[in-house]
Amino acid sequence: MNIGLISLGCCKNRVDSEVMLYRLKKAGHRLVSQPEKADLIIVNTCAFIEDARQEAIDKLLAAGQLKSGGQLKYLVAAGCLAQRYNKYLLEEMPELDALVGISHCDEIDKIVEQIQAGQRVIACREAGGESRPSGGRVLTTPKGMAYLRIADGCDNHCTYCAIPGIRGALRSKPLPQLIQEASRLVAREQIRELVVIAQDTAAYGMDLYAEKALPALLDGLQNIEGLEWIRLMYLHPAHMDETLIEAVASHDKVLPYLDVPVQHVSDRVLSAMNRRHDSLHLLNLMARLKERLPGLVLRTTVMTGFPGESEDDFKLLSDFVAETGFDWLGAFCYNPEEGTAAASMPDQVPDEVKAERLDSVMKLQKRITRGKNIARIGSRHKVLITAKVASQLYMGRGYYQAPEVDGITMVRSTRTLPLGQFAKAELKAVKNYDMIGEAEDESSQ
Numbered sequence: 186m187n188i189g190l191i192s193l194g195c196c197k198n199r200v201d202s203e204v205m206l207y208r209l210k211k212a213g214h215r216l217v218s219q220p221e222k223a224d225l226i227i228v229n230t231c232a233f234i235e236d237a238r239q240e241a242i243d244k245l246l247a248a249g250q251l252k253s254g255g256q257l258k259y260l261v262a263a264g265c266l267a268q269r270y271n272k273y274l275l276e277e278m279p280e281l282d283a284l285v286g287i288s289h290c291d292e293i294d295k296i297v298e299q300i301q302a303g304q305r306v307i308a309c310r311e312a313g314g315e316s317r318p319s320g321g322r323v324l325t326t327p328k329g330m331a332y333l334r335i336a337d338g339c340d341n342h343c344t345y346c347a348i349p350g351i352r353g354a355l356r357s358k359p360l361p362q363l364i365q366e367a368s369r370l371v372a373r374e375q376i377r378e379l380v381v382i383a384q385d386t387a388a389y390g391m392d393l394y395a396e397k398a399l400p401a402l403l404d405g406l407q408n409i410e411g412l413e414w415i416r417l418m419y420l421h422p423a424h425m426d427e428t429l430i431e432a433v434a435s436h437d438k439v440l441p442y443l444d445v446p447v448q449h450v451s452d453r454v455l456s457a458m459n460r461r462h463d464s465l466h467l468l469n470l471m472a473r474l475k476e477r478l479p480g481l482v483l484r485t486t487v488m489t490g491f492p493g494e495s496e497d498d499f500k501l502l503s504d505f506v507a508e509t510g511f512d513w514l515g516a517f518c519y520n521p522e523e524g525t526a527a528a529s530m531p532d533q534v535p536d537e538v539k540a541e542r543l544d545s546v547m548k549l550q551k552r553i554t555r556g557k558n559i560a561r562i563g564s565r566h567k568v569l570i571t572a573k574v575a576s577q578l579y580m581g582r583g584y585y586q587a588p589e590v591d592g593i594t595m596v597r598s599t600r601t602l603p604l605g606q607f608a609k610a611e612l613k614a615v616k617n618y619d620m621i622g623e624a625e626d627e628s629s630q
């Protein structure tokens with residue numbers, strides 16, 4: 186059967202999509218990229234915020250129309266939305282042939298068999314249980330890089346976040362299994378950069394080993410021959426300690442690029458968010474990271490308009506963003522999520538105030554990011570080449586840019602640059618959030 190998969194949401198969802206694609210391919214199905222050519226469409230949904238849910242529903246409705254028009258035989262909803270709203274989806278969308286919750290991605294081949302046999306399948310048990318080996322994946326990322334998802338679920342229970350209710354408690358993958366998965370990606374897929382992800386990467390191992398095991402995992406990854414870059418995303422500040430900082434500093438493959446989502450800095454707001462640390466911890470952490478990691482590039486995420494956030498709280502956040510000088514920053518307006526503690530908190534902030542604050546912090550960050558990029562002009566960097574975009578023009582990323590969320594580096598080159606490999610480039614200019622560089626001669630590599 187021809188199967189198309191639409192993957193929505195974050196990179197953690199993308200890994201589930203890659204696992205499903207592998208299972209389907211192994212079962213003999215053909216994977217197609219155009220929905221019109223598919224007999225079956227799977228929409229792997231995200232339910233993180235209202236916009237994401239709306240996008241997922243729009244995609245399902247569009248695919249549902251193909252089915253009503255007779256162009257499509259089967260339609261499947263997978264992922265977080267299917268997990269969270271299974272009853273609602275079943276009632277509202279009779280055209281759905283299956284709902285596949287997040288613990289069932291690796292059973293998709295069997296589920297497709299059942300659908301073909303005429304069943305309507307609901308596979309949405311509560312997220313949890315042992316983390317199973319992902320087996321194999323059909324990578325959907327550009328050549329040379331892959332995500333390594335080291336855990337699923339989260340135990341932090343930030344009061345605004347619905348994730349623990351959807352994806353369950355923290356479930357780390359055993360360390361040897363991760364080293365095996367990473368080694369296989371490097372050996373078979375020529376992966377040069379692994380982007381390490383989880384809901385809370387720094388908490389890795391606390392469920393399995395009763396201690397934080399990210400430093401031990403980095404030891405293992407460092408020894409994989411052929412792997413050159415290890416990038417750490419989603420490090421909750423409460424779980425970052427000296428051992429982890431030392432592990433980053435002492436492993437040359439671990440990039441001095443850290444994504445540390447802080448959300449806020451006001452003690453009142455941090456406490457109401459249940460972030461499990463105070464502002465002093467954040468200030469000390471930022472200072473220590475800068476001191477110990479030369480060339481550090483920092484990314485963060487902040488939220489505006491959390492219930493009770495006053496003008497003074499917001500000023501603290503803006504001042505912190507300006508003083509820390511994050512290289513990259515993502516900002517979101519607080520959105521009350523069903524079933525979360527914050528949704529019923531008093532002093533909800535009006536939408537227009539949330540939006541004004543978001544706009545203000547993004548304007549501030551735009552200047553900071555531009556300044557950081559301008560400061561890179563004239564420096565020489567290894568760039569992982571990901572695509573050729575025109576004659577003598579390539580797209581890639583330096584260590585200072587994470588995939589999908591940061592800018593890119595365009596590289597001009599008169600010689601052919603192999604995709605998925607590194608080229609040395611001198612950075613010459615800045616364009617919006619991106620850098621422009623020139624490849625150096627092979628002799629100078």
Ligand code: SF4
Nearest residue numbers: 339341342343346348
């Ligand atoms: S750390 Fe907080 S925001 Fe992140 S997934 Fe866990 S509960 Fe949600």
